[in-house]
Amino acid sequence: MIGLPSSLFTKFSLFGKTLRKILHGDVHRVGGIPALLKYLLNRTDLVDGNQMTVTGRTLAQNLEDVQELEFETQDVIRRR
Numbered sequence: 174m175i176g177l178p179s180s181l182f183t184k185f186s187l188f189g190k191t192l193r194k195i196l197h198g199d200v201h202r203v204g205g206i207p208a209l210l211k212y213l214l215n216r217t218d219l220v221d222g223n224q225m226t227v228t229g230r231t232l233a234q235n236l237e238d239v240q241e242l243e244f245e246t247q248d249v250i251r252r253r
Contacts, residue, residue, distance in 0.1 A: 203242065
């Protein structure tokens with residue numbers, strides 16, 4: 174990892190303690206933000222899929238073809 178800019182890393186912390194560093198590419202590899210949004214849209218009430226986006230479509234419409242994040246098949250993003 175030497176030579177990579179620090180902007181490629183994200184620190185996740187819980188109660189001020191660093192859990193681990195991951196590359197943004199790791200998040201992209203498991204589906205990225207769209208997969209996470211699809212999970213939140215389908216399984217929680219945290220995301221409102223009826224909101225319009227800059228594409229002129231709703232968030233739910235934009236996520237129709239995205240595969241939902243699966244926690245069992247990856248170790249980058251974890252549930253609590």
